[in-house]
Amino acid sequence: MAMLYGTLTYVLFLGTFLYAIAFVGNLPVPKTIDSGTAGPLVPSLIINALLLGVFAIQHSVMARPAFKRWWTRIVPQSVERTTFVLFASLALLLLYWQWRPMTEIVWSATDPLAAVFLETISWIGWAVVLASTFMINHFELFGLRQVLARLLGRELPPPEFKTPMFYKAVRHPIYLGFLLAFWATPTMTVGHLVFAIATTGYILIGIWLEERDLIALFGDQYRRYRQQVSMLIPLPRHKAKVG
Numbered sequence: 562m563a564m565l566y567g568t569l570t571y572v573l574f575l576g577t578f579l580y581a582i583a584f585v586g587n588l589p590v591p592k593t594i595d596s597g598t599a600g601p602l603v604p605s606l607i608i609n610a611l612l613l614g615v616f617a618i619q620h621s622v623m624a625r626p627a628f629k630r631w632w633t634r635i636v637p638q639s640v641e642r643t644t645f646v647l648f649a650s651l652a653l654l655l656l657y658w659q660w661r662p663m664t665e666i667v668w669s670a671t672d673p674l675a676a677v678f679l680e681t682i683s684w685i686g687w688a689v690v691l692a693s694t695f696m697i698n699h700f701e702l703f704g705l706r707q708v709l710a711r712l713l714g715r716e717l718p719p720p721e722f723k724t725p726m727f728y729k730a731v732r733h734p735i736y737l738g739f740l741l742a743f744w745a746t747p748t749m750t751v752g753h754l755v756f757a758i759a760t761t762g763y764i765l766i767g768i769w770l771e772e773r774d775l776i777a778l779f780g781d782q783y784r785r786y787r788q789q790v791s792m793l794i795p796l797p798r799h800k801a802k803v804g
């Protein structure tokens with residue numbers, strides 16, 4: 562049952578993730594960030610802020626170790642991550658469904674070359690997100706490894722600190738990928754801008770919370786990593802090697 566739950570949730574997550582690319586990029590899908598008729602600005606803004614808030618609260622609360630300790634007294638350990646992924650996907654589906662377009666244009670690239678350049682950056686961002694999940698552990702991040710271990714009757718190894726590939730250039734390549742994907746757009750509407758500003762704010766808070774947990778988990782190893790590797794902008798800091 563856990564394996565089935567984990568697999569179905571993973572499929573839902575994949576669909577939700579792929580839909581996010583279409584939603585933010587205004588690709589031809591039923592509902593995107595700018596599709597539909599814009600209503601009055603203030604009610605739209607309030608509804609969109611609430612939708613973003615639901616996702617932010619779900620993610621911040623359910624990702625914390627203290628919450629997980631309490632939550633795993635109710636749900637089995639093996640499906641804790643799957644349940645996190647399920648709730649995150651549902652929060653995103655709610656956002657896609659209920660998002661109110663705010664279509665006033667803030668900036669627009671008139672040069673076709675500039676438009677293609679911005680679209681390419683956005684696609685690179687999505688590719689960085691996906692590739693980075695595989696660099697730390699894609700199947701563990703989305704709960705499949707945990708349910709498979711349960712099915713095979715195996716213990717999961719303790720969390721491992723890793724700095725492969727992109728993680729040698731920045732500490733948060735997944736979040737960097739999202740920032741590129743959200744900000745690089747040929748036509749920035751008010752709705753898209755609100756989305757980009759809110760998600761950037763949330764990512765910065767998320768990094769602060771995540772790094773607190775990572776320091777509690779990995780101690781000096783993570784503190785040294787923080788001194789040696791930039792948070793989001795891939796600029797060299799110290800020459801010392803990260804490994």
Ligand SMILES: C[S@@+](CC[C@H](N)C(=O)[O-])C[C@H]1O[C@@H](n2cnc3c(N)ncnc32)[C@H](O)[C@@H]1O
Binds near residue numbers: 702723728
């Ligand atoms: C959604 S991922 C985001 C990872 C990272 N912040 C990024 O942007 O690439 C969050 C999970 O990755 C884990 N994580 C973050 N950095 C890690 C690292 N260097 N090694 C192993 N796990 C890491 C965190 O503990 C958390 O469970």
